[in-house]
Amino acid sequence: MIHRRKSAFEKWFSFTRHRRRFGADAHVQQLDAQDFTHLRESIITGEEEAKYAHGASVNLDEHLAKVRREFVGQSELLYQHAMLIVLLRREADVKANYERLKRMWMAERDFLAAHLDTRWLIAACDSFIDHDDEPLLRAIAMNGPVLINSVKLGETERFILGVNGETPDQQAALDELWTHRVGLFDGVAGFIPGTDDTLRNMRWRLEAVCGLHPLGVVVMELFDRLQLEANDNVYSRFRRRHTREKTQWWNS
Numbered sequence: 001m002i003h004r005r006k007s008a009f010e011k012w013f014s015f016t017r018h019r020r021r022f023g024a025d026a027h028v029q030q031l032d033a034q035d036f037t038h039l040r041e042s043i044i045t046g047e048e049e050a051k052y053a054h055g056a057s058v059n060l061d062e063h064l065a066k067v068r069r070e071f072v073g074q075s076e077l078l079y080q081h082a083m084l085i086v087l088l089r090r091e092a093d094v095k096a097n098y099e100r101l102k103r104m105w106m107a108e109r110d111f112l113a114a115h116l117d118t119r120w121l122i123a124a125c126d127s128f129i130d131h132d133d134e135p136l137l138r139a140i141a142m143n144g145p146v147l148i149n150s151v152k153l154g155e156t157e158r159f160i161l162g163v164n165g166e167t168p169d170q171q172a173a174l175d176e177l178w179t180h181r182v183g184l185f186d187g188v189a190g191f192i193p194g195t196d197d198t199l200r201n202m203r204w205r206l207e208a209v210c211g212l213h214p215l216g217v218v219v220m221e222l223f224d225r226l227q228l229e230a231n232d233n234v235y236s237r238f239r240r241r242h243t244r245e246k247t248q249w250w251n252s
Helices: 008-012 015-019 024-032 036-041 060-069 076-089 094-115 118-131 135-161 171-179 198-210 214-226 234-241
Strands: 183-185
Touching: 024 060, 024 076, 024 094, 036 076, 036 094, 060 076, 076 094, 076 118, 094 118, 118 135, 118 198, 135 171, 135 183, 135 198, 135 234, 198 214
Parallel strands: none
Antiparallel strands: none
């Protein structure tokens, strides 16, 4: 059985969730104090080379410092966009921070679309799906994660099986996925067999978008059929590899 999302009431009693957003106001105050043109033209400098963040620190300042390192040599605006998405994921003043994100996109759409890597473009789509009031935008944005996550599965499986497509799965490749960030393309990291929550989260969003219309049931039926053992495909094969019940994405 697919685990449901926790309610706002249940989340309120999680001290860790509160800890994960301590200090958020200071970061958005810095953003609000600058205009988008200034942020777009400012380049992030640092003694260290750019490096993708891997894993999440409970402490918000520590986590944002790791995220900021991703953007060394790039526009400050790109980091500020990522910061807003981190705050939304940590449920810090969601309404106000989503309005900031939407305003940024409406003002700097072409720049953001051209300069953000695929990882952060998908994160933006996820934010539109989760927080926007317009059904059309949510439906359009859903195409992003469905497309990229399907490709992500295919490329991860190719990494697991090796260049010659050997079976069974190559243990060295699995060990690398379980212990390190494996980059696939343009900022997209490999799917972690057995535990990854990417497809569960995508299913939650797909259910929400398809729930906007009675005929959305057709799309959910198609998604469920991809998970069936008889319909051998990359989704059903990763279902076989999955072990963590909490992050399953199929109906039992």
